[in-house]
Amino acid sequence: MTRTVLTVDDSRTMRDMLRMALAGAGFNVVEAVDGEHGLEVLSAHRPDVIITDINMPKLDGFGFIEAVRVDDDYRAIPILVLTTESDPAKKQRAREAGATGWIVKPFNPEKLVDAIRRVAA
Amino acid sequence: MDELEAIKVTFFQECEELLADLEGGLLAMEEGAGDLETVNAVFRAVHSIKGGAGAFGLEPLVRFAHVFETLLDAVRGGSVPNTVELAAVLLRASDILADHVSAARGLGDVDMAASAAMAAELAQWTDPNAAPAAPAPVAAPVVAEEAAPVIIGADDDAMDEDDLGFVFVPQTITVEAQAADAELIPSNVWTVSIRPKSDLYRKANETALLLRELNRLGPIKATLDDSALPALENLDPEAAFVTWIVRLETEQDESAIREVFEFVDGDCDLEITRGEASVEAAVAALTATTEPVAAVEPAAPPPVELIAPVAEAPPVEAAPVVEAAKAAAVAPPAQKATPVEVPGPGQSVIRVDPERIDRLIDLVGELVINQAMLAQRVGEYGIAPSSNLAMGLDELEQLTREIQDSVMAIRAQPVKSVFQRMPRLVREVANMTGKHARLVMDGENTEVDKTVIERLSDPITHMLRNAIDHGLESPEERKAAGKNPEGVVRLAALHRSGRIVIEVSDDGKGINRERVFGIAVKKGLIAPDLQLTDEEIDNLIFLPGFSTAEKISDVSGRGVGMDVVKRSVQALGGRISISSRPGQGSTFTLSLPLTLAVLDGMVVDVAGETLVVPLAAIVESLRPKPEEVRPLGPVGSVLAVRDSFVPLIDVGLTLGYREESPHPTDGVVLLVEGEDGSRAALVADAIHGQRQVVIKSLEQNYQQVEGVAAATILGDGRVALILDVDATINLRRREGGAPRPPEPSLIAAE
Known part of the structure; x- marks a missing residue:
């Protein structure tokens, strides 16, 4: 069964990069442009894995992750945080919010697929 | 691509x-x-x-x-x-x-x-x-x-944000395995003990996946220690109770094993030791300070696949901390998450290769021609306008036009993309020239065909440079003149009668007409005794080889004068004009067609040739009465139109179709208005009516011809030239009216 990945990033470039890498690896990709949008898309597509950026307008990555984790329907979905910040404090905050794992930008497709494999059943 | x-x-x-x-x-x-x-x-x-x-x-x-x-x-x-x-x-x-x-x-x-x-x-x-x-x-x-x-x-592939001095250190994990020990232990066997905490599940991590990852490193034998598992009736489904002891055989080193647990670091107790340890020992090591755990039956190594269901501990209950986030999550859907300019993923936006659109526009152009041809044929057969065929053709024309508009709309874009580059330009030019300038922009959302947008940038850049460099005074001069030391440069876009108009105005000193005239004379561009109106003097700056800067400044002295701007604008079928008031500033007005692909025109006959006059330039058409035509000078004549006189221009003569002009009363007159507001009466032999024509550039195939803007193909398949109204007026001013050009505004003031 094709797995669906939701990517949440305000940068079109990044969404395109993710789409290219994920589609190339056989994933079905759905996209959202910020956290709020992410929550909408989430309910429409029920993804198997979520990849989200941190810095986004409206609802940032932290808020988005927290919102997913409080929802009984979605809280078991693995969330990978995608960010350039290797800063331990930010990563820690993302983890506290409920992030399953992280990918440091810039990523290559292997790294990305590797991270998904590690968190997705 | x-x-x-x-x-x-x-x-x-x-x-x-x-x-x-x-x-x-x-x-x-x-x-x-x-x-x-x-x-x-x-x-x-x-x-x-x-x-x-x-x-x-x-x-x-x-x-x-x-x-x-x-x-x-x-x-x-x-x-x-x-x-x-x-x-x-x-x-x-x-x-x-x-x-x-x-x-x-x-x-x-x-x-x-x-x-x-x-x-x-x-x-x-x-x-x-x-x-x-x-x-x-x-x-x-x-x-x-x-x-x-x-x-x-x-x-810098993973840089710290907060500290500039931070140097990226790869995510290395300290390898604790001592080299000496490594020598002593004969096998490549590791014992990995994992005791997940509930947080591990809360973050949607999975023990089963960790085991699967370990299995990728080499064969594993996993043992479950469920001794801490309470009886079912006492079980807290969100808590974690089990411990895994994994025997792993791998050629990889400890860092590879630790990497498996990167995401769950801190969310589980982890112990990695080289060599084979008994389950009891492993559990003991893991538990170290916590309560002792009873020994477990070393159960038969369950295959990893079978482990999965066991490890499926559900994530813990939501913590109250995240309540706020939940509120955000259920924010009303009415508040659209997607701003207009950031289209959502998927269906709302499709990306199309511009070439396909261009091809479509070309095809629609052909369709317009074809439709016109068809209409003409039908007309030739004398079919009644009320017939089904004629009415069907009318509908076809309507549809063709709608298709054309829709296709053009695909390429229409707001001028914003060009405008948004300008604030920077203004800052730079102001810095370079020591002027204080503030840019005010207006009408950024005015839409125009993409092909036009791409070519707006250069003229606007040049006009803005010019406005700051030549238009604005220095802050001191401005203060002395009682003005705000900061000059204002305004850039505006608007639609006006089927064209886009770009205005660049400044509140500077205006054009120094005496000096402009002097320079033009000195450079031999005009005769010293030439009588010119203010407006004409202003327009001298568009003459090739004219530069008003006393010394060539950094900014404007790039060998590109306003004449180049004018030519590039004209090449687009556009016009540029200037108006200026001493002490109050100047305004450059640039007008361009909204699209470079089609044109509404009036088809006329001149000396046996068919010409198209752009409708946008035509004010009215009329048949002059003999008493309205008055001679002026040896060859020229003017036409009385209501309260004013406008010069009569025989298009056939101007374009060289004939030597001798017929009397204007024998033909029709098109009253046209040039971009600078000057009017003229163009004499033609007959009018065939209005038509939308597809513009075919002459320059691409031939070269620029003064007085001719482009060509088109008519319904009957004939090629017709599209008249450049402004150039025609100017041609006539220069040649027809020599030695002293008839001055429309002077005459009008009579």
């Missing part, structure tokens, strides 16, 4: 938008209107540019963006105050960032010295003391050396 290349194109498009957002935000900050959200947006813009640039390995851009972002993050965090002075610095930094983007795109170069200096300046803001205690050894050289970003850039 390769997919990555396509994304790169997207990236640069996005950069344009982000740079515009950045500049907009910074301008707001400069005006003291930058709230936290503005700062956040500004930060995100730079952050996204950096992120994308990193993905494409655009090193210099990443480096500069990083320093920039570091400072913005500090502003965002409040450690650097958000002041107007800072905004000014950030604006200059944004200009350099834009240069980096252009350079990465292969357009232009970056002044590396200026970039390095700016990076150092930005770094200074983040860390004014240059040498705080801890990161001193790293930070000090950064500040000391001009090439700050280069140092940081040494490892």
